[in-house]
Each structure stands twice: as structure tokens, then as C-alpha cells.
Amino acid sequence: TRLRGFVLSEARVAVGRGGRLVLGNVLVRSSGGSTVVDIPDVYTYIQASGRTSRLLGGRMTLGISVLLYEDRELYELFLKRLKSVFEASFEELDLGRLAEALEEASRSREEVGRGSEEVVSRIVPALIVVESPTKARTIARVFGGGGRRYVGDTVAYETVIPVDGVFYVATVVPSLGHVFDLAVDTGKHGVRLHRDGTVEPVYTTLKRCRECGHQFTDEAGSCPRCGSTRVYDSSKTVSVLRKLAREASIVVLATDADEEGEKIAYDLLVALKPFAKEVKRAEIREITRTGVIAALRSMRNVDLRLVRQQVLRRVDDRLVGFGISGVLKEYLRTRNAGGGRVQTPVLSWVLERYSEYVAGRGYLVRVELPYGDLAIRLYARSREEAESLAKALQEGVAVNPLSEEVVTVNPKPPYTTDSALEELSRELKLPPGEVMRVLQELYETGFITYHRTPSTRVSSYGIEVARIYLSSVGLAHLLVPRHWEEGGAHEAIRPTRPLEDIEAEALHLGVLLTRKHVSAYRMIFRRFVASQMAPSKALFRSYSIKAGGFEHVVKLPVAVVEEGFTKVLPLRTYSMPAKAEVVAPRSVKVYRGSLRPLPTVSDAVRMMREVGIGRPSTYAKAIENNRRHGYIVISKYRQSLIPTRRAFEVVKVVKAVAPELLTPHYTARLMRILEEVDAGVPYEVAVLLPVASYIEIELAGLGVKSSNGNVGVAEGVEDEVH
Ligand SMILES: [Zn+2]
Known part of the structure; x- marks a missing residue:
């Protein structure tokens, strides 16, 4: 409440002087002596513009919406909001193109009016299998409407997904991860070894302990880790899916887009094939309208090569x-x-x-200098040596600039799994399992692309996300689109929408996010947007830092001389003196430590x-x-x-x-x-x-x-x- 009060009073002061202020999704400005708040209402817009097209006999006619605006800033806000909620955008008005579009629209009305035989085949009942209940829920939510029903213990979501004129009336169901895994009581740890050197892996249904979460394949009926008898057998999931597959015209296996997901898809293919008319594999790399539609547009068969690799790796993991x-x-x-x-x-x-x-153990002397939060660590073999070094440092440190140069600093590529794990665990001080869980949840709730990826590739759609964001904050001139890596189906970890802050959106969607999610998302967002921006130039200066008989040379960025990506991902600079000086350190501490941390x-x-x-x-x-x-x-x-x-x-x-x-x-x-x-x-x-x-x-x-x-x-x- 205090923060809101502060923001509002600041806003009033700013607009009082005839200024304008963008606060999140709204524009605050002064008009004729009063303060006006403009809110881009995209829902009303969509509802109104939707009237231009009709649903006739199960098919849509084309419509045209022309938007006239007088306030560029408000238009940008509207566009940003429209893009993030409906993933829709505009093209510049061109009168020639408009005439063409009008013709297309009236043609589509005539065609639809002409008959409805084709229509029936265009509505396709589909069963879409994903891994987690959250992912199922997000897909249903993205396309809106529909309901939720329980089939046995399994929750199923219903929605309609339009793909190029085909309407998939979809039931979206979670498989809860793997359904089959290697047995333990057959062959050697579930693997039959043959004399000709081949192996025959033996699979059975996977069981999951409801008490401790342990997954196993023992047939004993109780959890081998904690002994609980509250065990869920995935054979239940399989029979629910079989039942649902019979009702569908197509089964879409949309498990995660990696080798593990491919193996689950294969297992489901084997289990469901006799009960389904058609089974296809789809890879959903981001749970947004665009991501799901793209996946359904390019459906394929299960990739047996990936499956065999996963099986072989699993066999090896098991034996070893x-x-x-x-x-x-x-x-x-x-x-x-x-x-x-x-x-x-x-x-x-x-x-x-x-x-x-x-081997490197000794003592460390940590000196905090009065320049921002600059601290240097010095190493000493013995306590005596460290103490005397500390004493000399306390008496004054001579800081001497040696040389300087302007360096071009390039942005880093967006995160892959390893770089995200590295930085997020360090910055957010989270153990690696926790980082992966947070990423998993951001992916499943539709905020980021698939998080298990070795690639830095950015799709054209990804570049579009950066472009819209940058133009909404007045930084369009700093956009430098980069794909980073060519080819391959994987993509880097990036935000799915041009939203810097997801708290309001999450609240709106009814998704519970913790501070960890918000911070992790913000890091992913900034790193990604920076990766699509111009390099920056920074002034680096070398310093000799002397005390007693000791000298240490450091090279530090002291100022950004030309802003680029640092507008979004600030470069840490140090306010260091331009001339030589002797300063008293802010603090000097001696503690045990090592040359090699x-x-x-x-x-x-x-x-x-x-x-x-x-x-x-x-x-x-x-x-x-x-x-x-x-x-x-x-x-x-x-x-x-x-x-x-x-x-x-x-x-x-x-x-x-x-x-x-x-x-x-x-x-x-x-x-x-x-x-x-x-x-x-x-x-x-x-x-x-x-x-x-x-x-x-x-x-x-x-x-x-x-x-x-x-x-x-x-x-x-x-x-x-x-
Ligand atoms: Zn257990």
C-alpha cells in the first residue's frame, strides 16, 4: 500500500507538470487540469473486432479490423498487451492491400454461404497427451473455454484448438511422466543378455510412491524406499488413455521435446495404437497459442532413432x-x-x-575499498603474514591508475540449460534441483520456452518478442536481431511474451508464483532481450593497488560510454578515481581460506x-x-x-x-x-x-x-x- 501511495503521488507530480507516465499497462497524463488514466482494453477490442467475421456452419469467414490511433504511446501499450494476451498484431495500413483484403473477405463469405458438406470433416476430436497436469491445464487455458473432468483419477481438460481451418476438439490429459521403465526382477537388473552380444530390455509399468515420490518398477506393491503402500501404478493411466483414445479421431503425443519425452511418446504409441485411429507426435516448445499451433501444424511419427538412443542409455544406466x-x-x-x-x-x-x-589452504585478507562495493581478496600462507598484510592495508592503500581503454562489450547468447543452471543457482542461491523445478514450472505455465535445451537458437518468433518489448520501452533503435545458432529443432530458454514482469499476468491467470519464479523469469527475460540488442562500449581502467610491500593490479569497467544492451542488462561499473590517491579501506578482514576455492x-x-x-x-x-x-x-x-x-x-x-x-x-x-x-x-x-x-x-x-x-x-x- 505504501509503495502504491508513493507511485501514485510520484505520478501526480510527474503529470502535473504536463508530463506523461507509463505505469505498467496504463498511461497516466494530464488533460485540462485533471489527471487521466488511459487503459488499453484489449478484451473489448477483440470482442468488437470479432463481429467483422462470422462463424457459419462451423467455418469462419474473414473479417477486417482497421485501427486508428491518435496517441502513439497508448497504441504501443495496446499492441504490447494485445500481443501478450492474444498473440495478435497489426500490419501498417496500405490502401492497395486494404482493397485486396476486402475482396478476400467477401469471397470467404460467399464460399461459406455455398454449402456445409466440407465442414463436418474439419472438426476433429483429438486426444492430446502431455506429461504434467499443469501443462495440460495451461494448454486448455491458452485456447480458453472448455471444462475439466475426471476420468478415474486422471484429470482431463477440454478445449478447441484451431489450426489452419481445422478445429481440434481436444481432450488434454497428463501421462504423469514415464509410464514404463525397466523391470528389476527379470534378467540382469531388467536386461536379458544374450550370447550373441545383444541385449533385450524388459519393461514394465512404472509405480510412484504417493508418500515420498520415489519411482520404481518392483512388483511388491509397497515403496522400496519408504515402505509405504500408497502406490500409484501407471497401468491405471494407460487404461484411462485407452478409453479416451477410442473416442478420438487422432491421438497427439505432446510429451516434452527431448529424448525422455520421445521415449514416453513411444511407450504411449505402443500402448494406444490398437485403440486409436491415428497416432502422431507433436513437440510443444512453448505453451502459447503460437507454440501449440506450430506443434500441431508439423506433426510427425515417433522418432525411433531417438527412442533407441534413450533405451540404450537407460540400459547402460541400469547395468552400471x-x-x-x-x-x-x-x-x-x-x-x-x-x-x-x-x-x-x-x-x-x-x-x-x-x-x-x-593444498592451497591458508588465509585470506578481504579489503573493502571505498569505491562502490569493490572488494579484493588477498592470499597469505600463514596467519602472521595475513595479519601484517592487514595491518599495512589499514594504514592506507595507494590506488594508482595505470592505463585505460574503451572496450566493446557484446551481449551473451540467451540461456541454455547449463548456463541457466550455472547463473541461477549462483545468483538466486538455489540448489540445482530447485532451479530445475522453478524452470519446469515457468515452462508448464507458459511463461518460458522448453527449459531442457542445449541450443542458443532463437526463432523468428522469439526475435519478434524482443522487438515488441524494445519498441514498447522506446529502445527499438537498439534492436540487433540474432538467431545465435542455425538449424536444429531446439531453441534457447527465452520468455514467450514481451512481458518484463509476470506477476500481474500470473495473478490474472490464476497461477501461483513465488519470488523465486519471478526472479528467475526476470533473469531469463533480461538475458534474452539483451541478446537481441546492440553491443555497448565501456571504459576499462587498470589500477595498481599498493600497501606495504604488496602490489595488486586490477582492470575494471569504470563507465559505460555508449549504451547498448546495458540499457536492459546493466554492466556493473566501479566509481574509481581518475588520479592517483591514497585511501583508507572501508574494512579489512582476515579469515581462513584457500588459494583454490x-x-x-x-x-x-x-x-x-x-x-x-x-x-x-x-x-x-x-x-x-x-x-x-x-x-x-x-x-x-x-x-x-x-x-x-x-x-x-x-x-x-x-x-x-x-x-x-x-x-x-x-x-x-x-x-x-x-x-x-x-x-x-x-x-x-x-x-x-x-x-x-x-x-x-x-x-x-x-x-x-x-x-x-x-x-x-x-x-x-x-x-x-x-
Ligand atoms: Zn516411498
Whole structure:
């Protein structure tokens, strides 16, 4: 209320002087001594302009709407709102084109009036299967109307989706993720191994614990993790979908647009084919009218190559994961133990970084200089050295400009999964699993494009989003459209609408967002818009910073000399002196630390991307699994990864039984086989099996000894963990 009062009084002051002010979606201005608030009412506009076209016998006639405006600013606001709510826009009025359009409109009226035989075939009952209930709800909401009904335990949404004159009368239903997964009690961990070197994966329905959320395929009827008997079997989902498929003319498998989504689509194809007239796959990359219509316009068959890759990877995960986990469970004498092709190399890397941290341990002196929030960290081997350095610093620091230059700073490409994980976990101080959950929810509620993506590509539609936003805030002259990456079906993570702030929109749509969602969205929005803007120029200056016998050289941006993308994503600059001076530091602190800091979540994600292990769908899981098993602790403040004592035992055991798992070669080799899957190579195990069989042999001869099972933070870091 106080903020609103403040904004209103500021607004009154501003417009009182004959000024104008844009506040969110409204324009405040003074007119004849009073204050006027102009609100672009897009709903009324749509309703009114809709009268120009007719729905006759199930078909639409064309209509024309010409908009005359006298206030450019108000028009821009209207356009922005229209674009974000209805994804509609205008073209400049051209009298020649208008005459042409009038002709088209009257022709369409004649045609529709002529008969309605064609009409019946244009209304298509469709069953659209997505993964989550939120995604189903968002699709229904985007196209409006319709209802919600329950079929058994499953909620189904109903809506009508018009695509090029075809009206899909759609029932949108969630599959709740995977429906089938590898069995555990058949063959070797659900995989039959044949003498000719081929493997035969055996799948069964997936069960989900309603108490702890654990997913499993055991047939026991109770959760193997927590023992609960409140278990949901996905066979129920399958029978509901079969029932609905019989009523539809087409089944559209719109599960997520990656390999996991492709595998779910394949499973559904197998399960529903005998009950459906036609089954197609659609990839919805953003849950907006444009995104859904584009997906339905380019429907295809399930991509068996992607499916085979996912199956092969799953088989490998299972053989390696179960093998390693079995050894670890025996050795550590706990059920809460596990390892895998991605998570174990990550753990081993955390230990390497930890030993570098230990080797570099000493003292850090943190000096805060009186220039904005500039702070420098200096390293000292011993406490004495650090204390005397601190003393010298307290007596005064000589700051000396050395040289300067103007540097062109380019915007970064929009986020991919790894860069989003890196920055969002660091800036918002959230563990990786939490970041992924927030992104998932922003995607499912229609605010961002699909968040599991390795690509920085921006579609033409994406560029349009940036263009509309920039012109609405008077920055159209700074637009520099960039696709960043050519080809491929994936797209970068970006906002779906030219909305900088989604709080009001979310409220309007009845979507509950937390501060985390709003902040994450804002970061994605700014980074994306900046990626479509001109470079900026900044003045960088080098400084020598001296105290006692110590000298440190830094190069810092001190001013933006030409604004570009920094208008949207400000560059952090430091107000440094242009001439030499001696200043008293604002504060000097001595604390224990290391030359090599502990690795953070961001570092781990970067490592996985650079080495080529893990994928957008597994980066976060690889870290979370290590945490869940008690091998690492994630510090709240810096998101540092700190190994526990158990981590050392785990890596020691894995090193003894399957050393190749800890090297990138194994994964690299797997990736090569996956590429060859295309050429029709069967599920060849000759290359896959070495690790799994190796573990088996070692396990037999190991005479597995137990550890004392200590879980605690590794020695000597407690004092530095915030
Ligand atoms: Zn459970």
C-alpha cells in the first residue's frame, strides 16, 4: 500500500507538470487540469473486432479490423498487451492491400454461404497427451473455454484448438511422466543378455510412491524406499488413455521435446495404437497459442532413432548404476548408497577439487575499498603474514591508475540449460534441483520456452518478442536481431511474451508464483532481450593497488560510454578515481581460506558440459543424487560442494572395482555407440558390458569389507561453510 501511495503521488507530480507516465499497462497524463488514466482494453477490442467475421456452419469467414490511433504511446501499450494476451498484431495500413483484403473477405463469405458438406470433416476430436497436469491445464487455458473432468483419477481438460481451418476438439490429459521403465526382477537388473552380444530390455509399468515420490518398477506393491503402500501404478493411466483414445479421431503425443519425452511418446504409441485411429507426435516448445499451433501444424511419427538412443542409455544406466550401487550398499552397509555413470565421475571431480582446496589452504585478507562495493581478496600462507598484510592495508592503500581503454562489450547468447543452471543457482542461491523445478514450472505455465535445451537458437518468433518489448520501452533503435545458432529443432530458454514482469499476468491467470519464479523469469527475460540488442562500449581502467610491500593490479569497467544492451542488462561499473590517491579501506578482514576455492554447483555444471558427460535433463540430478546419498553437502550461501567422509570411501571403492567409470573415455565411447544407433546397429553390448561385468567379477572376489559408515563434513571446512 505504501509503495502504491508513493507511485501514485510520484505520478501526480510527474503529470502535473504536463508530463506523461507509463505505469505498467496504463498511461497516466494530464488533460485540462485533471489527471487521466488511459487503459488499453484489449478484451473489448477483440470482442468488437470479432463481429467483422462470422462463424457459419462451423467455418469462419474473414473479417477486417482497421485501427486508428491518435496517441502513439497508448497504441504501443495496446499492441504490447494485445500481443501478450492474444498473440495478435497489426500490419501498417496500405490502401492497395486494404482493397485486396476486402475482396478476400467477401469471397470467404460467399464460399461459406455455398454449402456445409466440407465442414463436418474439419472438426476433429483429438486426444492430446502431455506429461504434467499443469501443462495440460495451461494448454486448455491458452485456447480458453472448455471444462475439466475426471476420468478415474486422471484429470482431463477440454478445449478447441484451431489450426489452419481445422478445429481440434481436444481432450488434454497428463501421462504423469514415464509410464514404463525397466523391470528389476527379470534378467540382469531388467536386461536379458544374450550370447550373441545383444541385449533385450524388459519393461514394465512404472509405480510412484504417493508418500515420498520415489519411482520404481518392483512388483511388491509397497515403496522400496519408504515402505509405504500408497502406490500409484501407471497401468491405471494407460487404461484411462485407452478409453479416451477410442473416442478420438487422432491421438497427439505432446510429451516434452527431448529424448525422455520421445521415449514416453513411444511407450504411449505402443500402448494406444490398437485403440486409436491415428497416432502422431507433436513437440510443444512453448505453451502459447503460437507454440501449440506450430506443434500441431508439423506433426510427425515417433522418432525411433531417438527412442533407441534413450533405451540404450537407460540400459547402460541400469547395468552400471545397479552394479555400482550394489557394491556400495554392501560396502557401506546402508540402503542409501548409489553411484552412476554421471554422478560418480562428478563426485570424483569434487574430491579432486577438494584436495586442491586443501593444498592451497591458508588465509585470506578481504579489503573493502571505498569505491562502490569493490572488494579484493588477498592470499597469505600463514596467519602472521595475513595479519601484517592487514595491518599495512589499514594504514592506507595507494590506488594508482595505470592505463585505460574503451572496450566493446557484446551481449551473451540467451540461456541454455547449463548456463541457466550455472547463473541461477549462483545468483538466486538455489540448489540445482530447485532451479530445475522453478524452470519446469515457468515452462508448464507458459511463461518460458522448453527449459531442457542445449541450443542458443532463437526463432523468428522469439526475435519478434524482443522487438515488441524494445519498441514498447522506446529502445527499438537498439534492436540487433540474432538467431545465435542455425538449424536444429531446439531453441534457447527465452520468455514467450514481451512481458518484463509476470506477476500481474500470473495473478490474472490464476497461477501461483513465488519470488523465486519471478526472479528467475526476470533473469531469463533480461538475458534474452539483451541478446537481441546492440553491443555497448565501456571504459576499462587498470589500477595498481599498493600497501606495504604488496602490489595488486586490477582492470575494471569504470563507465559505460555508449549504451547498448546495458540499457536492459546493466554492466556493473566501479566509481574509481581518475588520479592517483591514497585511501583508507572501508574494512579489512582476515579469515581462513584457500588459494583454490571449493567448487560450486556452477563449476560442476560447467565441468559436465565441457567434458561431455550428462545432458540437460541430468545435470541437476547428478549433483542432487550425490547430496541425497550423503556424499556431498551443498552450502547455502555460495552453493559450494563439500565432500563428506563417505565420499572418499565411495570413490576409493569405485576406483578399485571400475576405474574406467571415473574417466571420461567410458562416456565418450557410449556417445559414439549412440551415434551409430542410426545405422541400424542392434543393442550391441560388447562395448557396454565391460564396466558392468567388471563390477560383477570384482564384487565376487572382493570379500566386501564394511566401513565404519561415518557421515560428516570432510575435515577442516566447517569454519568456512556459511
Ligand atoms: Zn516411498
